[in-house]
Amino acid sequence: MLNPNTIKGQFPILQRKMNGKRLAYLDNASTTQKPKCVINALTNYYETMNANIHRAAYTLSKEATAAYENSRKRVARFINAESEQEIIFTRNATESINLVAYSWGEKNIHEGTEMITSELEHHSNLLPWAELAKRKGAKILKIPMKDDYTLDMEAYEKLLSKKTRLVYITAMSNALGTVIPVKEITELAHKKTDALVLVDGAQSIAHQSTDVQDLNCDFFVFSSHKMLGPTGVGVLYAKKMLLLGMAPFLYGGDMVKAVERCKPQFNDIPWKFEAGTPNIADVIALEKAIDFLEEVGLENILKHDKELLKYAIEKFSKYPQVKLYVPPIEDASSILAFTVEGVPANDIAYIFDEEGVCIRSGVHCAQPVMEKLKVPGTARISFYLYNTKEDIDQAELALKKVIKTFE
Amino acid sequence: MKNLYTEILLDYFKSPRNHGALKNPTVSGTAYGNICGDKIQIDLLLDKNGEVKKATFESDGCATSQAYASMLTEKLIGKTLEEIKNIKESEISKLFNIPINPQRAECPLISLRAAKNATTSSLHQPH
Numbered sequence: 001m002l003n004p005n006t007i008k009g010q011f012p013i014l015q016r017k018m019n020g021k022r023l024a025y026l027d028n029a030s031t032t033q034k035p036k037c038v039i040n041a042l043t044n045y046y047e048t049m050n051a052n053i054h055r056a057a058y059t060l061s062k063e064a065t066a067a068y069e070n071s072r073k074r075v076a077r078f079i080n081a082e083s084e085q086e087i088i089f090t091r092n093a094t095e096s097i098n099l100v101a102y103s104w105g106e107k108n109i110h111e112g113t114e115m116i117t118s119e120l121e122h123h124s125n126l127l128p129w130a131e132l133a134k135r136k137g138a139k140i141l142k143i144p145m146k147d148d149y150t151l152d153m154e155a156y157e158k159l160l161s162k163k164t165r166l167v168y169i170t171a172m173s174n175a176l177g178t179v180i181p182v183k184e185i186t187e188l189a190h191k192k193t194d195a196l197v198l199v200d201g202a203q204s205i206a207h208q209s210t211d212v213q214d215l216n217c218d219f220f221v222f223s224s225h226k227m228l229g230p231t232g233v234g235v236l237y238a239k240k241m242l243l244l245g246m247a248p249f250l251y252g253g254d255m256v257k258a259v260e261r262c263k264p265q266f267n268d269i270p271w272k273f274e275a276g277t278p279n280i281a282d283v284i285a286l287e288k289a290i291d292f293l294e295e296v297g298l299e300n301i302l303k304h305d306k307e308l309l310k311y312a313i314e315k316f317s318k319y320p321q322v323k324l325y326v327p328p329i330e331d332a333s334s335i336l337a338f339t340v341e342g343v344p345a346n347d348i349a350y351i352f353d354e355e356g357v358c359i360r361s362g363v364h365c366a367q368p369v370m371e372k373l374k375v376p377g378t379a380r381i382s383f384y385l386y387n388t389k390e391d392i393d394q395a396e397l398a399l400k401k402v403i404k405t406f407e
Numbered sequence: 408m409k410n411l412y413t414e415i416l417l418d419y420f421k422s423p424r425n426h427g428a429l430k431n432p433t434v435s436g437t438a439y440g441n442i443c444g445d446k447i448q449i450d451l452l453l454d455k456n457g458e459v460k461k462a463t464f465e466s467d468g469c470a471t472s473q474a475y476a477s478m479l480t481e482k483l484i485g486k487t488l489e490e491i492k493n494i495k496e497s498e499i500s501k502l503f504n505i506p507i508n509p510q511r512a513e514c515p516l517i518s519l520r521a522a523k524n525a526t527t528s529s530l531h532q533p534h
Binding site: 343344346347350362376377405406 | 467
């Protein structure tokens with residue numbers, strides 16, 4: 001079991017106050033806080049080895065290059081990719097998805113092609129595909145969400161057909177916390193169709209172990225900042241054979257071996273997909289975030305998330321004005337979405353802010369989910385490894401204030 | 408608590424005046440909060456003199472912005488579109504005659520922007 005108080009001590013920002021109150025940071029689905037080792041890695045890079053990578057002849061650059069490429073290898077190990085050549089660094093999960101939509105989608109999605117997704121997706125895993133479908137005249141089918149906020153897997157099976165070319169699906173809903181059976185979804189897609197599967201791991205990467213070979217998904221995306229790493233770094237994992245056949249996404253320096261007589265000879269993978277100077281410092285710092293997470297243990301983190309979720313459900317269920325939108329505990333993770341009758345979601349967050357509690361309110365970039373729930377928005381609490389029951393007690397006090405203000 | 412949610416704002420939120428869309432507005436305008444994304448729609452019905460006879464609001468926003476939208480619809484009665492266009496954002500606290508909390512300075516402005524957008528929308532026949 002992890003000790004959140006010990007862990008919390010390694011996060012400088014969590015020692016501060018907010019609006020004169022103890023800070024209870026409960027918006028981890030939006031972004032996570034950074035341990036000192038990640039912050040130090042950024043400073044250390046700029047203080048000791050800052051240089052552009054890959055091409056220079058001098059030692060500083062070689063050190064920076066080695067550190068950058070080591071981080072790539074570390075990411076590959078973290079998600080059990082077969083090779084570091086299958087790891088591409090982008091700006092974030094959104095960019096990773098856009099990369100696939102352009103580099104793979106443009107060539108492989110045609111008029112009449114069907115693509116399958118779910119009603120639980122984040123806009124970043126909806127809009128790139130919606131635009132692609134519009135451009136190509138392809139059709140998008142949606143796996144419905146059931147009343148218990150899980151996906152209707154029977155309905156999913158019926159959607160698969162000879163025309164299915166892509167299934168794009170989240171591994172964990174950012175709006176409701178539902179854990180999606182992506183291994184089963186991938187198996188069915190591969191068994192019944194020629195479709196590829198892209199898994200959006202933006203939420204799941206931080207809360208459960210990821211093994212892309214075991215999942216056997218074709219693409220997997222996530223962002224560094226949601227797993228204790230810095231902002232500005234995302235990862236695209238893709239099977240090597242796919243990457244070899246995909247056109248580049250962005251064109252420019254570093255993704256070419258040579259440009260002779262204006263004819264570019266593209267670089268090998270993964271560098272073919274990393275144009276321009278990358279976010280070197282933050283990629284290097286990401287390795288420290290992975291080390292931190294693996295030392296704590298992802299399975300311990302998920303256990304901790306669920307403990308806090310159960311505690312929060314117990315506390316918040318006492319109030320008849322509060323409606324909770326949470327799947328059955330075996331399908332739930334680190335998120336508690338709720339509304340308070342008669343109170344706009346933003347007002348819940350404003351009052352929580354007064355009490356030192358950070359939560360998110362609104363549609364959470366998941367408008368289809370809100371439409372399905374028939375609400376304009378929800379308030380969302382999302383836990384992580386440094387949260388404690390004290391944070392939830394503080395949130396409950398804030399909730400009481402919300403109710404009192406609007407009674 | 409009372410700083411952000413004064414009695415008067417809570418009253419307007421809980422018992423909104425002029426809430427809803429007009430069936431046949433003369434003009435209608437929408438605006439969104441830049442930070443919060445709250446959406447406010449203001450519908451205006453003009454009389455034959457071009458003055459606001461009826462004003463309503465619709466909003467999915469926070470309590471404060473809804474309250475200000477409701478208050479604004481009362482203030483717009485009798486005004487012409489030109490007068491509405493000329494209301495300065497900097498004079499907003501004078502318009503409502505209550506101090507605006509600096510933390511929520513944008514809230515009253517969203518409905519004012521919606522009203523100003525209404526003044527430039529396509530004109531139907533005045534009733």
